[in-house]
Amino acid sequence: MIEFTDVVKIYDNGTKALRGINLKIEDGEFVFIRGASGAGKSTLVKLLMHEEVPTNGDVNINGFSVAKMRHKDVPYLRRTMGVVFQDFRLIPQMTVYDNVAFAMRVIGAKHQEIRRRVPYILSLVGLAKKAHNLPEELSGGEQQRASLARALVNAPAFLIADEPTGNIDPDMSVEIMELFDEINRQGTTIIMVTHDATLVERYSYHRVITIEAGEIVEDLPGSSV
Numbered sequence: 001m002i003e004f005t006d007v008v009k010i011y012d013n014g015t016k017a018l019r020g021i022n023l024k025i026e027d028g029e030f031v032f033i034r035g036a037s038g039a040g041k042s043t044l045v046k047l048l049m050h051e052e053v054p055t056n057g058d059v060n061i062n063g064f065s066v067a068k069m070r071h072k073d074v075p076y077l078r079r080t081m082g083v084v085f086q087d088f089r090l091i092p093q094m095t096v097y098d099n100v101a102f103a104m105r106v107i108g109a110k111h112q113e114i115r116r117r118v119p120y121i122l123s124l125v126g127l128a129k130k131a132h133n134l135p136e137e138l139s140g141g142e143q144q145r146a147s148l149a150r151a152l153v154n155a156p157a158f159l160i161a162d163e164p165t166g167n168i169d170p171d172m173s174v175e176i177m178e179l180f181d182e183i184n185r186q187g188t189t190i191i192m193v194t195h196d197a198t199l200v201e202r203y204s205y206h207r208v209i210t211i212e213a214g215e216i217v218e219d220l221p222g223s224s225v
């Protein structure tokens with residue numbers, strides 16, 4: 001479970017990005033976080049990743065308190081989550097296979113396990129045929145699927161996506177969304193940040209949280225079970 005309690009984030013320059021966020025996300029949920037540019041969406045994501053710490057309040061992530069956490073424990077927190085960004089963040093010199101395998105190597109996975117798991121995950125996202133291509137040889141949608149494969153390869157409890165469809169065309173966006181849906185059906189909690197109103201509308205059977213100027217102004221429960 002993820003719980004934000006009275007979370008305030010004020011950046012060093014005085015910008016008040018979050019003004020008292022209270023939010024509970026249960027295991028297995030699919031949640032959209034929508035809001036205009038500058039609303040505080042990415043700040044929320046950075047707090048979940050412990051890239052930033054709250055100025056006040058706390059975020060509890062499956063028992064980890066972000067406010068009280070020691071630096072040496074941050075890697076353990078990060079292992080519980082997969083993160084996907086708008087700009088993919090693939091390593092350009094590495095093939096698709098190696099980008100995904102790398103995420104397993106850094107946590108010390110065994111060679112044999114990597115050889116078994118990476119092809120499975122690549123076929124799950126429909127990239128088996130592109131395993132030995134470099135990121136630059138892929139379309140935007142394919143690059144995002146590669147970055148999704150990397151985020152999923154260590155079987156995270158939840159997946160955070162910050163504007164994952166921001167750099168890909170609408171057809172590809174739907175494809176990515178279908179993948180997210182499928183991953184959610186298999187039990188992974190998904191938090192998807194977006195300002196794409198059309199996409200949210202189309203998938204509004206999921207919970208939709210709207211933030212405006214650092215505050216939650218709407219929380220629609222959705223109808224999915």
Ligand SMILES: Nc1ncnc2c1ncn2[C@@H]1O[C@H](COP(=O)(O)OP(=O)(O)O)[C@@H](O)[C@H]1O
Pocket residue numbers: 011012013015016017035036037038039040041042043044
């Ligand atoms: N590192 C930072 N330092 C100062 N201000 C920041 C920083 N990051 C974001 N902000 C500001 O905080 C507010 C929220 O930003 P952000 O969370 O990135 O919003 P969103 O992702 O919804 O566009 C904006 O006013 C932005 O300019």
Ligand SMILES: [Mg+2]
Pocket residue numbers: 041042043162
């Ligand atoms: Mg953002």
